[in-house]
Amino acid sequence: MLRVSKLRKTIEHHDIINDISFDWRPGEIVGLVGRNGVGKTTLFRTMTHQYVADQGTVAIDDHDLLAEPAYQRQLFFIDTQYNFLANYRLNELPDFYRLVYRDFDQARYRELLQRFNLHAGDQYRQLSKGMRALVNVILALTSNAPYIILDEPFDGLDVIVRENISTMVIDEVADQQKGFLISSHDLNELDGLSDRVLLLKDSRLAHDYNLEDVREKARKIQLVFKDKQIPDLLKQHSKLIRVSGRVLVVVFPAYTPELAAQLQALQPVLMEELPLTLEDLFRANLSQDTGYQMMK
Numbered sequence: 001m002l003r004v005s006k007l008r009k010t011i012e013h014h015d016i017i018n019d020i021s022f023d024w025r026p027g028e029i030v031g032l033v034g035r036n037g038v039g040k041t042t043l044f045r046t047m048t049h050q051y052v053a054d055q056g057t058v059a060i061d062d063h064d065l066l067a068e069p070a071y072q073r074q075l076f077f078i079d080t081q082y083n084f085l086a087n088y089r090l091n092e093l094p095d096f097y098r099l100v101y102r103d104f105d106q107a108r109y110r111e112l113l114q115r116f117n118l119h120a121g122d123q124y125r126q127l128s129k130g131m132r133a134l135v136n137v138i139l140a141l142t143s144n145a146p147y148i149i150l151d152e153p154f155d156g157l158d159v160i161v162r163e164n165i166s167t168m169v170i171d172e173v174a175d176q177q178k179g180f181l182i183s184s185h186d187l188n189e190l191d192g193l194s195d196r197v198l199l200l201k202d203s204r205l206a207h208d209y210n211l212e213d214v215r216e217k218a219r220k221i222q223l224v225f226k227d228k229q230i231p232d233l234l235k236q237h238s239k240l241i242r243v244s245g246r247v248l249v250v251v252f253p254a255y256t257p258e259l260a261a262q263l264q265a266l267q268p269v270l271m272e273e274l275p276l277t278l279e280d281l282f283r284a285n286l287s288q289d290t291g292y293q294m295m296k
């Protein structure tokens with residue numbers, strides 16, 4: 001298990017991240033969400049010791065990564081903003097990664113490049129954004145590190161490349177019990193991928209959601225009532241997601257048989273359950289509008 005304890009990073013006297021603690025287990029896909037500039041990349045850089053933490057520790061199976069650097073090999077992160085890959089050809093990249101990740105699987109690296117029609121002789125910087133994203137994920141998988149951080153891996157990618165990346169991540173978790181920590185400022189990208197989502201807000205971890213629990217309790221319902229008045233029952237127990245004419249779409253974060261009976265008693269003209277998205281869940285669970293990306 002990888003444990004982050006009370007991690008803090010201050011830059012120019014500002015807390016960028018503060019008091020961040022969470023556990024991350026093999027086989028878990030953890031989403032990290034938060035608005036642009038909230039500190040997601042800073043958290044990753046601090047976890048991998050590219051930034052010196054002002055406070056706190058990161059440990060794998062109780063081995064502090066700072067005190068026992070050999071354990072850092074178990075944690076993979078490519079800094080997509082400042083990386084040294086740009087001037088190298090794809091077939092040269094394994095030479096670097098092998099130095100750190102001793103179990104780097106070169107044969108699989110070549111095989112995956114071929115599978116995605118990436119040419120080993122091409123320079124990294126000549127690749128399109130989507131191709132670079134794929135190469136980053138391929139490097140992450142073939143490093144054979146059990147804990148993999150992907151920073152905004154879907155940003156700006158078309159749906160096919162996104163699906164390719166999601167499938168690779170899911171296969172890797174299923175086959176090898178690797179752990180992924182995936183950041184995104186867009187919740188839709190994590191839908192169906194993460195079991196758990198950490199929400200970073202105001203430099204702290206505001207929530208640690210177990211999505212299965214949240215989904216089990218919540219319901220999204222489309223309703224139409226005879227008159228235009230919104231019933232108090234809805235105001236008390238649900239979040240309004242959308243209104244279009246007389247059609248209300250609401251999410252009940254904690255739906256119970258009693259609530260269902262009370263709703264029926266209001267005799268709606270239409271009452272229909274809709275599939276819940278991750279975005280709905282977050283809207284319903286955040287008591288105040290955070291202005292968060294999900295509102296786009």
Ligand SMILES: Nc1ncnc2c1ncn2[C@@H]1O[C@H](COP(=O)(O)OP(=O)(O)OP(=O)(O)O)[C@@H](O)[C@H]1O
Pocket residue numbers: 011012016034035036037038039040041042043185
């Ligand atoms: N080296 C640095 N020097 C100065 N400020 C920094 C540095 N690194 C990060 N910051 C500041 O810390 C804040 C968090 O940045 P960070 O890149 O971690 O956010 P993020 O959540 O990854 O954002 P995005 O979703 O836009 O990628 C920003 O205000 C940024 O300007």
